[in-house]
Each structure stands twice: as structure tokens, then as C-alpha cells.
Amino acid sequence: xxxxAESGGEMVQPGKSLRLSCVGxxxxxxxxxxxxxxxxxxxxxxxxxxxxxxxxxxxYAGSAKGRFTxxxxxxxxxxxxxxxxxxxxxxGLYYCTDTISCGPLAIKPRRGPSRDQGTxxxxxx
Numbered sequence: 655x656x657x658x659a660e661s662g663g664e665m666v667q668p669g670k671s672l673r674l675s676c677v678g679x680x681x682x683x684x685x686x687x688x689x690x691x692x693x694x695x696x697x698x699x700x701x702x703x704x705x706x707x708x709x710x711x712x713x714y715a716g717s718a719k720g721r722f723t724x725x726x727x728x729x730x731x732x733x734x735x736x737x738x739x740x741x742x743x744x745x746g747l748y749y750c751t752d753t754i755s756c757g758p759l760a761i762k763p764r765r766g767p768s769r770d771q772g773t774x775x776x777x778x779x
Contacts, residue, residue, distance in 0.1 A: 655680075656678065656679075656680070656681055656686070656751070656752055657678070657679040657680060658676055658677070658678060658679070658749070658750050658751055658771065659676070659677045659679065659771075660674060660675065660676050660677075660748060660749055660750055660771065660772055660773040661674070661675050661677075661773055662674040662675050662773055663748055663772075663773030663774045663775040663776075664774075664775070664776070665776040665777075665778060666740055666775075666776070666777055666778075667777070667778070667779055668740060668741055668742060668777055668778075668779055669739055669740065670740055670777075671736070671737060671738045671739070671740065672736075672737045672740065672775060673734055673735070673736050673737070674690065674734065674735040674737065674748055674773060674775075675732055675733075675734055676688065676690070676732060676733040676734070676735075676750035677730070677731060677732050678731045678732070678733075682728075682731060683726060683728070683731050683732070683733055684707060684708070684710075684726070684728050685707055686707050686752040686753075687704055687705065687706045687707050687752060687753045687756035688704060688705055688726070688733045688750055688751070688752060688753065688756075689701055689702070689703065689704035689705075689750065689751065689752075689753040689756060689761050689762075689763060690702045690703050690704070690724065690733075690735045690748060690749075690750050691748070691749055691750070691751065691761075691763050691767075692744070692746040692747070692748050692775075693746055693747045693748075693749070693766075693767065693772070694745070694746045694747075699749075699763050699766060699767070700715070700746075701715055701753075701760065701761025701762060701763070702714070702715050702717075702718050702722065702735070702748070702761070703715065703718055703722055703724040703735060703761065704724065704753050704756035704761045705724050705725075705726055705733060705756070706756050710726055712724050713756060713757060713758055713761060715761060717743065717744075718737075721737065721738050721739045721740075722735060722736065722737050722738070723735070723736040723738075724736075733750060735748070735750075737775075740775075740777045741777060742777050742778070742779075743777075744775060744777050745775060745776050745777050745778070746774075746775060747767065747772040747773070747774055747775075748772055748773050748774075748775055749767040749771050749772035749773070751763045751764055751765055751767075752764045752765075
């Protein structure tokens with residue numbers, strides 16, 4: 655079973671930046687399309703960004719375009735999400751997982767966050 659470990663979330667003011675990290679265990683992140691998802695309490699996960707397997711084509715949700723950048727470091731088996739100019743609406747639990755859809759029309763997770771998975775981002779003034 656694929657396992658992911660996220661880190662980098664914290665409470666920040668609007669306009670600040672954060673970089674989230676997603677480390678894969680027991681498999682190569684290069685071999686799977688990997689996405690970042692945000693989940694607010696009581697809501698379904700929302701696709702933020704994803705990177706395809708292999709050559710690594712990148713896609714972003716409309717709210718993330720121009721502010722967020724996804725990247726992959728194969729040597730570290732890590733996928734990053736650089737988030738700039740954070741807004742109040744970026745608040746939520748961020749987690750990474752493999753996707754069932756990684757493209758311009760949809761970014762959908764294969765699964766929801768497992769217990770204790772994810773890193774909390776809180777944007778507050």
C-alpha cells in the first residue's frame with residue numbers, strides 16, 4: 655500500500671508563503687500521478703494541484719494558478735507544493751496521494767486522507 659507523509663503546514667498571515675512536502679514510502683513517486691488535496695472540515699477533498707507520472711506534466715486548480723507550484727524531487731522521493739500569496743480560502747488540511755484523475759479538467763484523489771495523514775494550513779489575519 656502506498657504511504658505518504660506530509661509536512662510544512664502552519665498558521666500564517668495572508669500574503670505569506672509556505673512549502674509543503676510529501677514523502678513517499680515503499681514506492682517511487684515518479685511512477686504515479688500525485689496530487690495535493692485540501693479538505694475543510696465536513697467537506698469533500700478539493701484538488702489543488704497534481705503532477706503526472708514520468709515526465710511530470712503539472713496541473714492546477716483555478717484557485718491555485720499563478721500562486722502555487724508543484725514540483726518533484728526524484729532523488730528525495732518527494733513532491734513539493736510551493737504556496738505563495740496565501741489567502742484565507744487556502745485554509746484546510748492538505749494531504750497528498752495518488753490520483754484517479756490528473757488533468758486540466760479534474761484533479762481527483764484515489765483515496766481520502768488516512769487517519770493522522772496531512773498537514774494543517776491555517777491562513778488568518
